[in-house]
Amino acid sequence: DGGITQSPKYLFRKEGQNVTLSCEQNLNHDAMYWYRQDPGQGLRLIYYSQIVNDFQKGDIAEGYSVSREKKESFPLTVTSAQKNPTAFYLCASSIDLGSYEQYFGPGTRLTVT
Amino acid sequence: AQSVTQPDIHITVSEGASLELRCNYSYGATPYLFWYVQSPGQGLQLLLKYFSGDTLVQGIKGFEAEFKRSQSSFNLRKPSVHWSDAAEYFCAVYRDDKIIFGKGTRLHILP
Numbered sequence: 001d002g003g004i005t006q007s008p009k010y011l012f013r014k015e016g017q018n019v020t021l022s023c024e025q026n027l028n029h030d031a032m033y034w035y036r037q038d039p040g041q042g043l044r045l046i047y048y049s050q051i052v053n054d055f056q057k058g059d060i061a062e063g064y065s066v067s068r069e070k071k072e073s074f075p076l077t078v079t080s081a082q083k084n085p086t087a088f089y090l091c092a093s094s095i096d097l098g099s100y101e102q103y104f105g106p107g108t109r110l111t112v113t
Numbered sequence: 114a115q116s117v118t119q120p121d122i123h124i125t126v127s128e129g130a131s132l133e134l135r136c137n138y139s140y141g142a143t144p145y146l147f148w149y150v151q152s153p154g155q156g157l158q159l160l161l162k163y164f165s166g167d168t169l170v171q172g173i174k175g176f177e178a179e180f181k182r183s184q185s186s187f188n189l190r191k192p193s194v195h196w197s198d199a200a201e202y203f204c205a206v207y208r209d210d211k212i213i214f215g216k217g218t219r220l221h222i223l224p
Contacts, residue, residue: 100164
C-alpha cells in the first residue's frame with residue numbers, strides 16, 4: 001500500500017532536548033511538507049521541500065530544522081530553541097510543488113515537559 | 114492578505130439531519146478551494162476540491178460543496194449525517210505553492 005508513515009505516534013521529551021520526528025513516503029512524490037497543529041489553530045506550515053537536498057521555510061520555521069537527503073524521507077527536528085514544542089505534527093506530500101492535492105500522514109503527538 | 118475563515122468552531126447536529134459547514138475566503142481571483150476531514154488523532158483526508166467549472170462539486174462520503182463567488186464562500190453540505198461523520202473539518206485555499214488552512218470546525222453528532 002502506498003502512503004505516508006510517521007513514527008512514533010506519541011513522543012515524550014524533556015525540555016531542552018532536541019527531538020526528531022520521522023516521515024517516510026512511498027508515493028514517489030517530489031514535494032513534502034511539515035505542519036504543526038494546535039487546538040483551534042488549524043494547520044500551520046513549518047517547512048516544505050520540493051526536491052532532494054532543497055527545502056524552504058514555511059510560516060513558523062523558528063526552532064525547527066529539516067533535511068531531505070532522500071526522496072522518500074523528510075525528518076523534522078524540534079530543537080530546544082522552539083519555545084512551545086508540544087503539539088500535533090503532520091507530514092504531507094504531493095506529486096510536486098505545483099500539485100494542489102496533498103496526502104497526509106497519521107501524525108505524531110509530541111509532548112515536552 | 115488571503116485568508117480562510119470558518120466562522121463556526123463547533124457544530125452539533127442529530128444523526129440523519131442535514132449539515133452545512135461554512136467557509137469564507139478572501140482572495141483577489143478565483144481560488145483553488147478544498148475541504149479536508151480529520152478524525153481524532155489522525156491525519157487529514159481530502160473530501161473534495163474546486164478548481165474551476167461547475168460550482169457544485171461532489172466529494173467522497175456523500176459530501177458536496179458549492180462555490181459562490183459573489184459571497185466568497187465555499188460551504189460544505191451533506192443531506193443526512195451519520196455518526197461516523199463526527200470529526201474536524203478544514204476548509205483550505207491554495208496560494209503560492211502552499212495550502213492555507215482555516216482553523217477548523219468540529220462536528221458533533223447526536224444519536
